[in-house]
Every structure is written in structure tokens, then in C-alpha cells.
Amino acid sequence: MISRLISRVMPSSPICVTGGSGFLGSWCIKLLLEDGHTVHTTTRSAKKAAYLMNLPGASERLKVFEGVDLLSPGSFDDAIGGCETVLHTASPFYMKGGSEDKLVKPAVDGTQNVLSSCQKLGVKKVVLTSSTGSVYVNYGAVPAKHVYTADDWSPADLLREKENWYCLSKVLAEQTAWKMSKDPACPFKLTVLLPTLILGPMVPGQPHLNTSASALVGYMDGSLGEIENACKTVVDVRDVARAHLEAAYREVGGERILLIGGSPHFQEVAGYIKEALPEEMKGRVPSKVSETLGPAVMGPAPPQPVLYDVSPAEKLLDIRFNSVETMVKTMVQSMLDNGFKSSEQYVPSNM
Incomplete structure (x- = not known):
């Protein structure tokens, strides 16, 4: 049993964040x-990452490496060079229109390419962003009262059978990372974090509507006529980001840590969205709950909440999770501030 906080040591060398233009990155x-800290970050497009230079301290301590491709071996060498710690957050995230080539291959090959660079360049710590998609997606095969922990894995064969390419990408990428980290010659210790659907505020100026925000925008613009009759696990982006930093600061190599802040019914979420919207938009939020239950994909059959244990995150990383109300309302306000009000603004290819 985990009974104490792990001592903190702040890295002195630059820290590399892959996928820095993304919501979590x-x-x-x-x-x-x-x-x-001084930060190195990778991005495919300098234009997408330009907004990061407005962050306090960025002009002095942030270096953006553009044109970095997950599928190109050695592509991360320049960004990782001189860094003893890497936060690998870059991975494609979208649920519709995906395929094995678009989701699984970039996630697995990208993880292999990043970690190969880490091995070659003598990185000491790697924090990998995985997902609850690699934990509890089992299509009802586990009893409803099961309490999910980081010991649980989504079955890869079932994900492939169901063509759930995103969740399969997370399982296989994570398995690749663990295998590489256990090589006797590997210089780094690996920590894997398992966030669920990430809500909370965007960084000001984020130029694209990210996938997790798209889960709310249909309620904001009225394009969803009914409230989904399901419970979904959610977590605040600030808690997930802080967990990544704490994993870098503490000796938690070898740990797999679940990050969930709540499992609300979407009727509760819709209510918070409505409260956060300006008066002229409140009427667009649906009030009727669908009679059709959401698909039984994750955890227990809808509309039952997912049961989970996040005490390792609290004890190992000293994380105190924000409430569902806080993460929903701050996301809605940041979407409005960044000019996102319509489902049509979500373009998965821009991720």
C-alpha cells in the first residue's frame, strides 16, 4: 500500500514536451x-504552436521545434537533446473517421521513435500520456460493480474486433513503451499516466477546437437535440498537466497511475454548460434526456457511473482533483473566449 508522498526533486536541465501545441501539451x-523551467517542445506546425509564445516566460525559456513527425525516426533528436526529462503527450486523438493507419500506427511508431531518441540521448525520466481507453474499454465484459485501477487493461483483441482504433492505439503504444523501458540497457525510468476525457480551460489563443472540447460544443450550439443517457469519466486538464510535472519531479518510475476526476451523468454536464453560457445561448442546450442508453463500451452498462480508485494519484503525486462543475464551466468559458461556439469548427484533421 502507498503510504507516503514521494520526495520532490526539480530537474535542472530543459524538459521536453512532445505535442506542445495540443490541449494537454x-x-x-x-x-x-x-x-x-526551460522547455523544448515539438510540433508539426510552427503556426499552430505560435500561441504558446504568448505564455509568461515563453520568450526567454521556450524553444519550439517545428516540422517534427511522429513517424520519422530521429525526428525528435534535436528537441530531446540536452533534456534529462521528456513528457510524451503527442498522439492522435479523435474517435470518428479513424482507422488503424491513421490512429494505431502513428501512436505506436511515434512512441517507439520518441523513446528510441530518449534511449540514444540518455534521458533519465519519461512520463507517457496513455488513457483510460487502455484500462476500462471492455464492452460490458467486466462486472458493473468492478472498481477500476491501474491494474486493469482493455483487451486488445476485443478492441481490434470492434474496430475501436483509438483505444487500441493507446493499449499498443503503452505496451510498446513498457517493453522498451524494461530493456536492461534503457537509461530512463518510465511513468505512465492514464487520464480520461480531459475537460477544463484551454490556454488562451489555442487556435483549434480539440476533441475533448467537441464533446461539449454540440450542447452549446444545439446540434445535439437530446442529452446522452450515459455517465462518462472526466478530468480537469490542469490536474492532468500537474500530474505530468509531479511525475517528472518525483521518483515514481515504473508506476501506472489513473487520473479521473468524476463520472457524471451527461444531464449534470449539460446543466453546468447551460449555467456557463451567456443568456442568448442558454436556450440551445437540450433539456430532454435520450430514452436510448449510451453504448455499453466503457465500464458498466449506461447509465451507471464508472467506479474507480485514484488514490495512487493523490498519494504518489499529491493531486487533488477539480470538481466536474469547475472543469465543465471553465472549459465552456475558455471556448467562448477562444471563439469556439459551433460543432462545425471541430476538424479532426487539424489535431
Whole structure:
């Protein structure tokens, strides 16, 4: 049993964040800069990452490496060079229109390419962003009262059978990372974090509507006529980013840590969305709950909440999770501030 907090040691060398222009990556960079670190980050497009240079401390301590491709071996060498710690957050995330080639191959090959660079360049710590998609997606095969922990794995064969390419990508990428980290010649210790659907505020100026925000925008613009009759696990982006930093600061190599802040019914979520919207938009939020239950994909059959244990995150990383109300309302406000009000603004290819 975990009974104590792990001592903190702040890295002195630059810290590399892969996928820094993304929703989570941008928050990792923001918090690292606030903690006084020099940060290297990778992105495919310098234009997408330009907004990061407006973060406090960015002009002095953030270096953006553009044109970095997950599928190109050695592509991460320049960014990782000189860094003893890497936060690997980059991975494709979208649920519709995906395929094995678009989701699984980039996630697995990208993880292998990043960690190969880490091995070659003598990195000491790697924090990998995995997902609850690799934990509890079992299509009802586990009893409803099961309490999920980091010991649980989504069955890869079942994910492939169901063509759930995103969740399969997370399982296989994570398995690849663990295998590489256990090589006797591997110089780094690996920590894997398992966040669920990430809500909470965008960094100001984020130029694209991310996938997790798209889960709310249909309620904001009225394109969803009914409230989904399901419970979904959610977590605040600030808590997930802070967990990445704490995993970098503490000796938690070899740990697999679940990050969930709540499992609300979407009727509760819709209510918070409505409260956060300006008066002229409140009427667009549906009030009727669908009579059709959401698909039995994750955890127990809807509309039962997922049961989970996040005490390792609280004890190992000293994380105190934000409430569902806080993460929903701050996400809605940040979407409005960044100019996102319509489902049509979500373009998965921009991720």
C-alpha cells in the first residue's frame, strides 16, 4: 500500500514536451514555465504552436521545434537533446473517421521513435500520456460493480474486433513503451499516466477546437437535440498537466497511475454548460434526456457511473482533483473566449 508522498526533486536541465501545441501539451508547457523551467517542445506546425509564445516566460525559456513527425525516426533528436526529462503527450486523438493507419500506427511508431531518441540521448525520466481507453474499454465484459485501477487493461483483441482504433492505439503504444523501458540497457525510468476525457480551460489563443472540447460544443450550439443517457469519466486538464510535472519531479518510475476526476451523468454536464453560457445561448442546450442508453463500451452498462480508485494519484503525486462543475464551466468559458461556439469548427484533421 502507498503510504507516503514521494520526495520532490526539480530537474535542472530543459524538459521536453512532445505535442506542445495540443490541449494537454500546452498546459504542461504553461505550468513548466510557471515553475521556472526551460522547455523544448515539438510540433508539426510552427503556426499552430505560435500561441504558446504568448505564455509568461515563453520568450526567454521556450524553444519550439517545428516540422517534427511522429513517424520519422530521429525526428525528435534535436528537441530531446540536452533534456534529462521528456513528457510524451503527442498522439492522435479523435474517435470518428479513424482507422488503424491513421490512429494505431502513428501512436505506436511515434512512441517507439520518441523513446528510441530518449534511449540514444540518455534521458533519465519519461512520463507517457496513455488513457483510460487502455484500462476500462471492455464492452460490458467486466462486472458493473468492478472498481477500476491501474491494474486493469482493455483487451486488445476485443478492441481490434470492434474496430475501436483509438483505444487500441493507446493499449499498443503503452505496451510498446513498457517493453522498451524494461530493456536492461534503457537509461530512463518510465511513468505512465492514464487520464480520461480531459475537460477544463484551454490556454488562451489555442487556435483549434480539440476533441475533448467537441464533446461539449454540440450542447452549446444545439446540434445535439437530446442529452446522452450515459455517465462518462472526466478530468480537469490542469490536474492532468500537474500530474505530468509531479511525475517528472518525483521518483515514481515504473508506476501506472489513473487520473479521473468524476463520472457524471451527461444531464449534470449539460446543466453546468447551460449555467456557463451567456443568456442568448442558454436556450440551445437540450433539456430532454435520450430514452436510448449510451453504448455499453466503457465500464458498466449506461447509465451507471464508472467506479474507480485514484488514490495512487493523490498519494504518489499529491493531486487533488477539480470538481466536474469547475472543469465543465471553465472549459465552456475558455471556448467562448477562444471563439469556439459551433460543432462545425471541430476538424479532426487539424489535431
